[in-house]
Amino acid sequence: MVREFTCIMCPLGCDLRAEIIPGANEEEILVTGNTCKKGKEYAMQELTDPQRNIATSVLVEGGELPLASVRLTHAIPKNRIFDVMGEIRKQKLTAPVKAGQVVIENVLGLKSNVIVTKSVGRG
């Protein structure tokens, strides 16, 4: 199996090619196209345990803006994105909201917090 990715670990954006080569005892993953070892690590992670961050927004009551932008402090397994989005959608904050404020601690036990990224003052 061959998978192709664009490395997102730095702005260079190397085109990576990862090939799973079946072996007698275990599979070997051959990564090419990477300029540095971070690219290989990224491709291996994408193949074995893809992780993603979320950037979205949460409703704010009584604020100068109706929404506050939020993100996760750590990437989570890609297959949990929809579950976490569901938890974020349930949230409603009350102004004022401060950047860095924790909205959900350890969301769904995934060792990542949902935090505010932009302050919203009272309206």
Ligand code: SF4
């Ligand atoms: S492989 Fe290295 S140089 Fe290329 S995009 Fe990834 S981190 Fe940057």
